[in-house]
Amino acid sequence: MTLRPATTADDEVVAHIAALGDAHTPPHYLAYVRTAGRLLVAEDHGRVVGFGGVVPVPDAEGSTAMVTDLFVHPEARGRGVGTQLLGELLAGNPRRMTCSSSHPAALPAYVRAGMEPRGTVHYWRGPAFGGAAPAMPEPWAHDRVDLVGSWAEHGAIVRADSVVERRGATVAVVQRVVSETPEREVEQLLRGLPADVEVTLCVPDWQPLGRWLSEHGFTSFDHDLWCATPDVMPDPMLAVVNPGLW
Template sequence: MTNLAPRQGLMVRGATTADVDAIGRVAEAAGQRGEWTGVDPAYVGHLLRYGRIAVVIAGGRIVGFGATRGIPGRDGVTSMLCDLFVHPSHHGRGCGRALLAELWPEQNSPRMTFSSQHPHALPLYTSAGLGGWWPLLYLTGHTVSTPARWTVESSTPEAVSTLEAAWTGIDRRTDHRAWARRPNGMAIVANLDGRPCAAGTAAGEGDGFGLVHLAGDPRLHDAQAADSVLAVLAALETAGGNARVCLPAPHPAVRPLLAAGWRVTSMDLFMATHAMLLDPHRAVPSPALA
């Protein structure tokens, strides 16, 4: 437990399973809704088990929380800030800064997050050593046609994770298992001329259903990287005919999706200590877990 300056009247500590309901109340007050957000015990439980959650306490109650998840790769571990939310009644009181100091005590390690457009967010993350690099676009639209030479098949989290690890050096097995357990969760492999070239997971409820995370063979060129996304989106069966995906603005799949009538419904800003912690021309990340 870390005691902060008395004038702030704040205390920060690690979260436990007993804090899940209080975390959900803060998330809801901050505008979070639905499945796989801070109001979802399954999401919070995943972060408690495989990441780290800290809570900030004022007046004897939890008024904010933040969460990180380490992403191990060939170049070391990147700390992903998955969430940071403060109850609106305590904005501007140093809660966010206190949470970051607890979650990111090391200032020389690789760190990244997707910053919302809240006016407090960018200054806070900049003060923690992060730069803003590109927007992450939340795209939604009707499913598209399957590109020539591509086929898509259902798979397993284990198979998808094995492919991703071979291509990127990152083991996302626990995340793919968690994503596949979400409503309508399914592991997917996209094949180009019969060869696996992209693998990921789709999940979500209602309008939130779509491609959660996709990794690709690094040998794909731009047009093939775009087609891998289009092929997976074409294979998704949705009740209303719409699907969702989050893409970096420079990703080669953005132009064909916009040309097909897909809409940008929201955007975040990718912030990181190094620009290439995520490749914007290839990454198809989960905003929560990248």
């Protein structure tokens, strides 16, 4: 088994392995992980059998390594490939976090790497409210400028405290909200989208925004475990996250 950096030539096989794990990795997403952090593939006799990614998330101490992806082809699972990828991705940074799926092999691998389950992130879905003019673009007011910039390049609407991506005429994804008053920000976003648009967003369970969503027509349809080393403290203003990129 050898590990090497992924290139654009690997995008197709990487997307295939991700799809077998129910994940979607469009080329612009993979390009972001490659540029901002590291994207590695595991090769067995010249065949790519898995991949993993990590990006640095800035914090008061420097940065935390956020594991963005960890996927092994079903035929190669249970033989240590995931553990090997994770070890290489995390080498050199003791501050670590990720959002773990419920796959039985995922959590043991993350726990072995020092990351404990510290909360859940809930996926919410519900209808936009409509009735107001669409949100106008504004300069982003927080960190992760490169991440927000990469969403903007692909058509997302960026406001000072939020990023919303339209996917077709009737679907929108809130990718990020950083705010002391996230309910107010999300309400404005929902008013600025037509009422027939279905909106999804991912909210950590320590944020009161989840309760607000449940009182405003949203239902939680899935969740993942947020796992981190004990020294990692989430930004209290981070109310809506992209679970893969944080």
